[in-house]
Amino acid sequence: MVVQKILEVVDLRVYYKSIYGDVKSVDGVSFSVNPKEVFGIAGESGCGKSTLVEGVLRLIVPPGYIKTGKILYKNNDLLSLNDEELRRLRWGELSYIPQGSMNSLNPVLRVEEQMVDAITSHTDTPKEEAREMAIARLKEVGLPVEVARMYPHELSGGMKQRVIIATSILLKPSLVVADEPVTALDVVVQKGVLQSIANLRDNYGITVIFVAHDLAAHAEIVDRLVIMYAGKIVEIGSIFKIFEDPLHPYSKLLVAAIPSIEKDVVEGIPGLPPSPLNWPTGCRFHPRCPYAMPICSTKEPPLKEMKQSRLVACHL
Amino acid sequence: MGLSQLLKIGGLLFFKRFSNGFISILKTSPMLRAGLGILLLIVLMAIFEPLINGYLLKGHKSTEFGLFERLLPPSYEHPLGTDHFGRDLFALQLTGLLYSLVIGLIAGGVATIIAVVIAVTAGYTGGKLDAILNSATNAILVIPSLPILIAITAYVRMDLILMSLTLAVFSWPGAARATRAQILSLKEMSYVELAKVSALNKVEIMFTEILPNLIPYIIVGFANAIVGAILAETGLRMIGLGPSEIPSIGFLLNRAMDSGALAQGYYQMVLAPAFLLILTFISLNLINVGLEEVFNPRLKKITGG
Amino acid sequence: MENPLLELRNVTKDFRIGGGLGLGEKRSVKAVDNVSFTVSGENPTILALVGESGSGKTTIARIILGLLEPTSGQILYEGRNVGDWIKKDEKSYRRNVQVIFQDPYGIYNPFYRVDHVLYKVIKKFGLASSSKEADNMVEESMRAMGLRPEDLLGRYPHQLSGGERQRLMLVRILLIKPKLVIADEAVSMIDVSLRSIFLNNLQDLRSRLRMATLLITHDLNIAHYISDEMMVLCHGRIVETGETKAVVKDPLHPYTQGLVSAIPIPDPRKRWKDTVEIEEVTFKELLAQRQRCIFSHICPHVMPICKEEIPQLLKVKPRRKAACFLYPKVMETAKSK
Numbered sequence: 001m002v003v004q005k006i007l008e009v010v011d012l013r014v015y016y017k018s019i020y021g022d023v024k025s026v027d028g029v030s031f032s033v034n035p036k037e038v039f040g041i042a043g044e045s046g047c048g049k050s051t052l053v054e055g056v057l058r059l060i061v062p063p064g065y066i067k068t069g070k071i072l073y074k075n076n077d078l079l080s081l082n083d084e085e086l087r088r089l090r091w092g093e094l095s096y097i098p099q100g101s102m103n104s105l106n107p108v109l110r111v112e113e114q115m116v117d118a119i120t121s122h123t124d125t126p127k128e129e130a131r132e133m134a135i136a137r138l139k140e141v142g143l144p145v146e147v148a149r150m151y152p153h154e155l156s157g158g159m160k161q162r163v164i165i166a167t168s169i170l171l172k173p174s175l176v177v178a179d180e181p182v183t184a185l186d187v188v189v190q191k192g193v194l195q196s197i198a199n200l201r202d203n204y205g206i207t208v209i210f211v212a213h214d215l216a217a218h219a220e221i222v223d224r225l226v227i228m229y230a231g232k233i234v235e236i237g238s239i240f241k242i243f244e245d246p247l248h249p250y251s252k253l254l255v256a257a258i259p260s261i262e263k264d265v266v267e268g269i270p271g272l273p274p275s276p277l278n279w280p281t282g283c284r285f286h287p288r289c290p291y292a293m294p295i296c297s298t299k300e301p302p303l304k305e306m307k308q309s310r311l312v313a314c315h316l
Numbered sequence: 317m318g319l320s321q322l323l324k325i326g327g328l329l330f331f332k333r334f335s336n337g338f339i340s341i342l343k344t345s346p347m348l349r350a351g352l353g354i355l356l357l358i359v360l361m362a363i364f365e366p367l368i369n370g371y372l373l374k375g376h377k378s379t380e381f382g383l384f385e386r387l388l389p390p391s392y393e394h395p396l397g398t399d400h401f402g403r404d405l406f407a408l409q410l411t412g413l414l415y416s417l418v419i420g421l422i423a424g425g426v427a428t429i430i431a432v433v434i435a436v437t438a439g440y441t442g443g444k445l446d447a448i449l450n451s452a453t454n455a456i457l458v459i460p461s462l463p464i465l466i467a468i469t470a471y472v473r474m475d476l477i478l479m480s481l482t483l484a485v486f487s488w489p490g491a492a493r494a495t496r497a498q499i500l501s502l503k504e505m506s507y508v509e510l511a512k513v514s515a516l517n518k519v520e521i522m523f524t525e526i527l528p529n530l531i532p533y534i535i536v537g538f539a540n541a542i543v544g545a546i547l548a549e550t551g552l553r554m555i556g557l558g559p560s561e562i563p564s565i566g567f568l569l570n571r572a573m574d575s576g577a578l579a580q581g582y583y584q585m586v587l588a589p590a591f592l593l594i595l596t597f598i599s600l601n602l603i604n605v606g607l608e609e610v611f612n613p614r615l616k617k618i619t620g621g
Numbered sequence: 622m623e624n625p626l627l628e629l630r631n632v633t634k635d636f637r638i639g640g641g642l643g644l645g646e647k648r649s650v651k652a653v654d655n656v657s658f659t660v661s662g663e664n665p666t667i668l669a670l671v672g673e674s675g676s677g678k679t680t681i682a683r684i685i686l687g688l689l690e691p692t693s694g695q696i697l698y699e700g701r702n703v704g705d706w707i708k709k710d711e712k713s714y715r716r717n718v719q720v721i722f723q724d725p726y727g728i729y730n731p732f733y734r735v736d737h738v739l740y741k742v743i744k745k746f747g748l749a750s751s752s753k754e755a756d757n758m759v760e761e762s763m764r765a766m767g768l769r770p771e772d773l774l775g776r777y778p779h780q781l782s783g784g785e786r787q788r789l790m791l792v793r794i795l796l797i798k799p800k801l802v803i804a805d806e807a808v809s810m811i812d813v814s815l816r817s818i819f820l821n822n823l824q825d826l827r828s829r830l831r832m833a834t835l836l837i838t839h840d841l842n843i844a845h846y847i848s849d850e851m852m853v854l855c856h857g858r859i860v861e862t863g864e865t866k867a868v869v870k871d872p873l874h875p876y877t878q879g880l881v882s883a884i885p886i887p888d889p890r891k892r893w894k895d896t897v898e899i900e901e902v903t904f905k906e907l908l909a910q911r912q913r914c915i916f917s918h919i920c921p922h923v924m925p926i927c928k929e930e931i932p933q934l935l936k937v938k939p940r941r942k943a944a945c946f947l948y949p950k951v952m953e954t955a956k957s958k
Contacts, residue, residue, distance in 0.1 A: 044812045045783070157674070186673035186839050191883040191893060214813050216842075216885035220892055239889045257814040258887045259846040261869050266846060268818035272782060506727030513686060514742050515715040528732040 004075070006175060006207050007033040007056070012069030014048075014055040017062070023276045025051040025064075027231035030303065033224075035174075038201050038208045040222035040239065042215055042254070044273050048231040049211050050099065053177050057096055058086055073175070092122065095168040097178040102160035105152035111138075112148035115167050122171060137166040140204070141196045158189030165196055169206065176200060177209040182217055194221050215258055219243060227251050230274055230284035233303055237310035247312045249289045283315065291316060348606025354599035355539075358592075362414040369407045378407035379563055387582065396584045400575050409588050412565040415476070416546050416596075419564060422480035423487065423549075424541035430484070431491035432534055439499035440522045450496070453489045461486035465548070469557040476562055483545045491537045498533045502526045536607060543600045550593060565589045624700065626662030626833055627685065627718075627801055631655050632694030634680055653677040653684070653691070654857035654915075660833050662699075662800060667827060667834040669844035669865060671880070672854030678837045681854075682805045685835070686720055687711075698801075716746055719799040723806035725786040729778035735789055736774050742797055762795045765829075766822055784815040791822050795830070802826075803835045808843060820847050841884050845869050853877045856915045859934055863941035873943040876916045914946070922947060 014026040026048045033039045041049045054060055056071055058078055071078040073094065081089070090096070106114055115134035119125050125133070135148055141162040152160060161181060168176050178197060182190040198221040200206040210222060218225055218239060225242050227235045227250065235248040246252040253269045260266075271288040274280055280287055286296035295315050303313040361368075369378050376383055381401045388398040396405035438449040468482055502508065503526065511521045550566030552558050556574075558567065572585035634653040654677070660668055672678040683689040685696060687707040696703040698718065706714045722728050729735060739759050742748070749755035760770045768788055773781060781789070787807065794802055804823065808816040824847050826832055836848050844851050844865060851868055853861040853876065861874040872878045882895070914920070917927040926946050934944040 044814055187841065187885075188673065188879055188883040191885070194885070195893070214885070216813075216887040219887045219889045220885045222889075243887070243889055254814055255887065257817055259813075259817055259820070259842040260887050261842055261845040261881075261884060262886060262888070266817040266820075268816075268821065269814050272785070505730075506722055506724050507730040509688065510722065510728045510738065511741075512688065513715060513720050514738075515712045515745050516741070525730055529730070 004035070005032040005072075006035040006074060007209075008070070008072040009056060010070040010072075012052070012055055012071065013067040014051050014060055014064060014069075015067050016064045018277075020277055022067075024231055024279060025276055026055055027279070029069075029228075029231075029233055031226055031233060031236055033175075033207060033209060035207050036201060036205050037223040038198060038210055038221050040218040040225040041209065041211045041228060042213065042218055042225060043228035044213060046273050046276065047228040048276075049213075049228050050179055052228070053096075053179055053209060053211055057090075057094060057177060059096070088122075092171045093174050095171075095173040095176045097164055097168050097176065097181055099180045099183070101164050102157060102184075105160060105163065107152050110149055110151055111155075111163055115148075115163075115170060118167055119170055133170060134166075137170055138163070140169070141166045141199070142192065156189070157185055158192055161185065161189075161193050162196055165193070165200075169200065169204070173206065175207045175209065177211070179211045180213070181210075182212065183214070190217070191220075197221060215254060216260065227254065230279055231276065232284060233311075233313065234285065235310070235312050236303075237312075241307075241310060247306060247310065248285075248314050249291050249316075250285050253290075283313070345606040345609045347602045347609060351599045351602025351604075351606055354595060355603065358413065358596055358599065359417065361410055362417045365410040365414040368410060372407055373404065378403060378411045390584060396588055397582070399572070399582075399585055405585060405588060408563065408568060409565075409592060412563050412568045412589060413592055415562055416549065416564040416566065417542075419476065419480050419483070419549050419562075420542035420546040422477065423483040423545035424538055424543075426481060426484035427488040427491055427541045427545070428534065428538045430488040431495055431537070434488075434492045435495035435499055436522060436527070438496055439503065439526075440518055453492050453496075456486075457489040457493065459486075461548075462551070465552060466555065466557060469552055474559045474562075479549065479558065479562070480545070483548050487541055487544055487548070491541055494537060495530070495533065498530055499526060502529055532607070536604065539600055539603060543596060546593075546596060565592055569593070624662070625659035626699065627660040627835075628657075628695075628697040629659075629681070629685075630657050630695045630697070632657070632681070632684060632691045632696060634677070634684060634689065635692045651857050652680045655694075656681065656854075656857070656859055657694075658852060658859065658862070660801065660835060662833055665827055665831045665833040666850060667824070667836055667848045669836040669838060669848035669851035670854060671838060671841060671844050671851055673839050673880075675856065676839075676854040677857040678839075678854050679805060682720065682803050682835070682837055685803060686718065687714070712746065716797060717799055718801045718803070719794055719797055721787070721790045721794065721802060721804045721807040723809055725783040725790075725810055726778070728790070729786060731778055734775055734777055735781060735786070738789070739793055739796060742793055746797060748796060758796060759792075762792045763789075765795060766792050766825075767818075768792065784811045784819065787811055787819055788822060791819070791826060794826060794832075798830050799832060801833045801835065803837065805837045806839070807836075809838070809840070816843065817846070823847065841869060841880060853880070858915045858931075859944065860916065861941075861943045861945075862934065863938075867941060873937055873941065873948065874916075874945050875920045875922050875947075914944075 009032070010030050012026055012029045013024070016023040016025060029048075029052055041052065043049050051060075051064070055066055055069075056078070058071075058081075060066060066079065069079070073089070078086075105111075109117070112131060112134050115137070116127060116130040119130040119133060120127060135145060138147055139145065143159060143162050143166065147155065147159060147163065152163075155163065165178075165181070181197065182193050185193060194217060197208055197210065200208055210218065212218060222239045225237065225239045226233055227242070227248065229250050235242065235246070235251045237247075242251060243255060246255050250269075253267070256267050257269055258266070269288060274284060274287070280297070282298045283289070283296045283301050286292045289296065293315060299315070301313045301315045303311045306312045373383065381403065384394065384398045384402045384404060386398060386400060386402045388394055390397045394404050394406065396409070399405055399408070434449055434453065438446040465482065465486065469479075472478070474482070508521060508525055511525050516524070546565075549558070549564055550569070553564065553566030553570045556570060558564075560567065566589075569586065569589040572582075572589065577583070577585040632653055633651060633655055635649040636652050637649045656677075660666065670678050670681065680689065684691050685703070687703055690704065698706065698714070703714065729738065736759070740755060743755045743758060749758050759774070763770045763773070766788060768785070773785060773789065778786060790807075807823075808819050811819065820843065823834065827834055836844065838844055848865045850863065851865045852859050853868070853874065855876045861868060861872065861877045868877065869881055872881045882893070886892075912931060913929060914927040914932050917923050920927065924946060932944040932946050934942050935948070937943050937948040
């Protein structure tokens, strides 16, 4: 049975205009997301993952612009919508938790006031009903009811992050995009927040796109994973398969580079990520790839299906 | 490391570093470019006033009475016409601009120097001396400057320098407070901690780590002080105070209005100096806003908020 | 241990909260509560100080560095009181004890090129007698850390990546050659894939310089990767110490057990089975903690005595200590380890 994809991205390119020319942050990315899964996007800093989700949600501001690409959300072309239609789509259908958003809670409003504001400014829901919705969502992310009457500065980092998650699902969206939601958190708190995110999928059927550079976090909650490098996708597949048998050399090195209590030896990846002003020719990983062949520096490998539902971009 | 050595190296570093950074800053903000452009224009007009007027008036000063026919309308020879005393208005505006800028420069310069010295001393020593200086600064800040300025200018014979210094005395506390606030926040930076752990003493830290990053603020403060002084002087003029030998823009404006130029229909006599004042003020505002554009990172908003 | 390199004895640091102008209660929070430990200098060890935010680990680091004064207790380096040493001869103390900060962005003054941080220490500590010698030193040290001088020198901080900037800090350490370095969350702000390179460099420095390291981190994976021994800090108190691998394999204190079980394992087949309770301590509860076990409010094994007395850090097994009433003092020792 073919499941309708909730999100399909085809050959998306997001560039930034600069005095040095176009900065090609996202340079030809295609993928699709199944409904009710946690879809992970991983990669080192600067690989373009944040820009990718900003592009998909049409949050790019000048000097950035979308050069080409198709973005289909439930078969609607997002690029053809005007501002008003986009606004309606957000919160109601597509919700976004940007990096560092736990610090953008309004410090002078109580939690429930901010959540109620979010509801009433997007729908005609009466205040009382909105308040009940807010409290229900707080409970769903595992926060005690008392949090609703508290101010943001009285909450810890983990609690704030959960408030953000609760706020993002207030209007029952179908898709939540979270960009580095656990990066700044302590390990026990991280576990709680990651579990809240997995909960969105397990108990509420919400699709989640989870962007993070920490592969271990992906390993805990993600179903399918995209690994990005230098503005392009190098591998997509089920998280189990990628960890068990990484196909792309970058994926292999990335998995091996994670320090873990189960490993005694950890190998870093030699060299440095390239600059977006000057992507390497051919396969962008070839300067750091231990298996590089002559063809790798001239011809860019296409993203091809290798084994069942696994896509890899490599000449091997 | 000797202080003179420090200053010499500091000077070289400032110049190189700032010319590099300056160009990229300019590229970022169109408002900044506009503001600086206007300011440059104004400054050039003032600097070249002697030359321009020397050519236009053939060696005479623009303030000389009776050089031309009185109350001529604008024409090719007199772009703005002439005033009640037969003086070319265009030449007069340039002279006014020059004097206003000079007053602003001296007043602003002196105020900035005092402010920086006090702020740096307070910031560097901290503790009791900082508390004392801070209280003193705040005390002076609270004093109502306008009544006192009025009193002083009304009773004391002023010349250019004295006028400027008087204005400076009342504007340095504001700059000192702002500078001290900047220093306090710079003190919290991680690179200051690294310097402490590298066994640098307080003086070294203040001069090598903090001061270089303070320069942009000092420059903006200086620009603000200049315009503040110009406006303050103009304000005093509009009440009729101040020496009549100094034909600042404010003086010209006041004279024009006093002699009933508006009622008599000689609008250019009032509009010209007012325009120059507004231009100066706009240029400064553009520079301030432009710099804020450059230095303040954009805040990210949550979607749909 | 005879003549430890660094010793903390009953160090406590209070921070006042509220009660500014005499209005309202004056309260204080113990950021560091009666902490004692030693770092050996003979076989330079890497000692990990593991704790979450609010545990007091950064406060301890700043106290050792002399940037903060403790409310009570002593900090001794080579037997001498650190506070006095700094007052008398700060330079020599700084030659001995150095730090690597967490934020690879903020530690560079944006006004200067990155060379500034290196040449500054050469000048201050008189490490070279001519500028040519200084240049050579910088170049050699960079190559020794696997960095290419031609790529990095002469650039401004924003032109380097976070990983490069942090590794440049290691070059700074190599130049100074301290006997003890405090790495305060040194890798938290660089990519996971780049951390191992940095940590490998740090280990390299340990052998090369015979330098002891106090590794402050909240990430047990990192502690496990390079530290020999570790201490677990919870709300200002040490709750467990021991050989790192042993502690991670078999944590004694319930708090440590919670930490270990919360580590994400990079293997999707080994996902967490349990859900975590929200440990959100309110301020009032923290204040009440003073005379009880610091973990008693949410410990799954809490007993009545836990809320009445403070458990002492006692030896439970050879080279393992824990502060918990679950473990009666098992080993009587003349010499504690």
